[in-house]
Amino acid sequence: xxxxxxxxxxxFELQKHPLINQCFTKKIAGIPFLYVFHKEHLTQNELEKQLxxxxxxxxxxxxxxxxxxxxxxxxxxxxxxxxxxxxQEKMFCCGNMCIDCIRLMK
Numbered sequence: 001x002x003x004x005x006x007x008x009x010x011x012f013e014l015q016k017h018p019l020i021n022q023c024f025t026k027k028i029a030g031i032p033f034l035y036v037f038h039k040e041h042l043t044q045n046e047l048e049k050q051l052x053x054x055x056x057x058x059x060x061x062x063x064x065x066x067x068x069x070x071x072x073x074x075x076x077x078x079x080x081x082x083x084x085x086x087x088q089e090k091m092f093c094c095g096n097m098c099i100d101c102i103r104l105m106k
Contacts, residue, residue: 040076069081
């Protein structure tokens, strides 16, 4: 599963909001941080609703979940720790007769 395309869709959908000027990600110590530069009248609550809506669109049709954690607000900039998670469960049968085989789940 290619998370780069999920991030691309997520950022594209987020940029569509009329009060967002720019958004980008930066990895620091392997943790993706989301930087959102906004126009004057965007509240944190409104931005978090938009983050959830954009993530939902990016995750449509995929078995991915997301987690967003507020880090800081510096005037016209919000910083979040945003991650997309791929499920840890097996998604195919490897043929090794595993006890947690996907064939036995049904």
